[in-house]
Every structure is written in C-alpha cells, then in structure tokens.
Amino acid sequence: MTTDDYYNQHANEFISTTFAVEMERLYEPFLTNLSENARILDVGCGSGRDTLAFKRLGYQVEAIDSSEELVKHASALTGIKVRHQSFYDLEEDAVYDGIWACASLLHCERPRLFEVVLKLIQALKPNGVLYMSFKYGNQDREHNGRMFTDLNETQAEALLQQYPDIALLQQWLSIDQRPERSEKWLNLLWKKHG
Template sequence: MSNKTLNYYNQHAQDFNDSTLNIDMSSLYGEFLPLIEPYGHILDAGCGSARDAIYFKQQGFRVSAFDASEKLASIASRNLNQVVEVSTFQTMNSQNQYDGIWCCASLLHVPKIDLPLAFLNLQNAMTNKGVLYVSFKYGDLEREQNGRIFTDLNEAMLENLIARLVELKIVKQWQSVDQRPDRKTEIWLNALIRKETEN
C-alpha cells in the first residue's frame, strides 16, 4: 500500500468503518464459506472494519485478521473483540496456516509490481486445499482516486498472475456490482482460488 493510501485510511478510519461495517455481503459469503472446512481457520487480510471477520467468527470459524492501517486495525480490534495485527501482503510470512483467506477490496491497494509477491505470500500461508477469495475493481489501470491508489484487474490479468504460481488454481471468476447504494455503477471482479499441492 502506498504511503498516500495508508495516510488516507489512517485519517479517515472512523468514517470508513462507519460506511462499511453494515454492508450486506451475504452473497459473497455464500460463495466462499461452503468451500472452507467447518471450524476452519480464516484470515481476513486487509480487514478494514473487520465486518467480514465478525461474521465468520459468528459462524464458528477460527478467525485472524490484519490491516495495513494502524488506525483501522485498532478500530477492527474493538469490533472483533480480538487483536487485529498491523501488517501488509508484502510482509506476511505465514506457512500452511489458513484454511481460507479473505481479501475483500484489499489487494486492490497493492501496487501492480508487488502483486506477484502478495499472491506468493498468500499461497504459502494457506493449507493444502485452502481457498482464497479476492476482489478488485474491474479494469486494467493503476490509478489514483479520492486520495487512494488502486490497481484494477480484469479476468485475463488475474489469470496471468495466478499462472505464475504452481499451487494456485482459479475455481471461479465473476463480476458483481458494488453493494453500497451510491456505488451501483461500480463493477467488481471476484475470484475464488484454491491451493493444490503435489503431495
């Protein structure tokens, strides 16, 4: 995450929490959670308000979470009633730890040049047969909007990224509209990606 984007989230952490905490994400949960073993360990990576981690915890999953923004991680810790780490996709170094990793509107702040490393770290952090959910704003640009830097992806760009990683296979890709009432014109690329090791 760029310093500009990080500064944005630290300066607007409470507003961001208030505007995202109660969005209905049930359609996306319905795609992801059936692929995770019951009571499995899910990482909410770039968790923001921890809205999704809260839901996963309520469903009986073990949950960990991190966010790059210190201010958001502090708010998320209170919301989730457990510690939310301050970390980034580029620095995560877990090995074979998570049955599922949820990256909802978070990888889109990783610079395009760093996405291969981010996906490698995510691959390494998952157990065999683990499932990764990712979402990006639909497009093919790196751009700045409202004080934040975004990396947009389309299906072909995501396929090219995942093709570099021998243990990751795309299960499904689909497009969806933003769930916020004032953002209905924004299109998202969603994907489910499974880790499959040789042994």
C-alpha cells in the same frame, strides 16, 4: 498522502460507508469450500465487518490491516487482536484453511502483486482457498490519496498462470452494494492443490 494515511484520517467515514454492506452472497462461495471451525485470515480487514461475521459463524479468525486506526476499531469490534501488518510483510507457511482478501489487494502495487499473492498462497494449507476482489478494470490509478490496482479477466488469468499449484474455482463480476455506487468488482476464488 499514502493509502494508509488516507485510512487513518478517514477511518470513521470509511467504516460508516462499508460496515452495513450486505456480504452474504460473497461469503457463500468462499465458506462452502471450508470445513467447520476452519482457520481464516482476513487480509486488510478494514472495519472488521467480515472478521466478525466469520467469527460469529464459528470459524477461527485472524485479521491484519496496515491502518493503525482501522486495526484499533476492528479489534474493539471483534474482540480479536487484529495485527497491525501489511500484506507485504506476511511470512506464514501453511497456516490457514482460507484467506479472505476482500477489497484489500486492490491497494497492492501492480509490480508486487505476484509476490504478495505468492505470500498468501504460501500461508494457505494444502487444499486451502483464497478469495480476492478488485475493482474491475485494467488501470493503476490514484483516487482521493489512495492508490488502486484494478484487475480484469485477462490480467487475472495471467496472474493465475504464474502459480502452478493453484486452480481457479470461480470467477465472477459483482456490482458495488453501497448506495449510489455502481462500480463493478472482479471476484476470484482460487484453491491450492493438496
């Protein structure tokens, strides 16, 4: 089973456990770095929860996900035509003011993480901001048919150092907000130089 197969087969279960999670504390550092009406790309949008929140706040939002079932659900929920696309296939240049990659790049193969993050950086306008979150740790692992690339501070710093036109705005740990979950998450907020 691939990660996409997992989300296609378990879409309803995934949506039911993630949709109601309180996200405002994570949105705030990202959105305070964006102007009104900024253009945002939600990478790996899942249920469409964050896409809908940003749309309701007046931002221009686009979204992608590599699971066909989640794309259908997110499109219906948000009224936005979510693109069935993997972050591996992103090829845009200087289009977005902000890119939101919440709990999505943790499914990127570690050997391709540099390449994928570079694609996100290239898709950002000058002064654009990139938010990413990873499960906290240093392993590559498989769980319930999904592949995970965990990240810790040392690995995040090593990744950041590979991009000369990027600055760290903020980095922090948070605790999973889902009931009966206590996993730690590493949150990264980067800015592209003007």
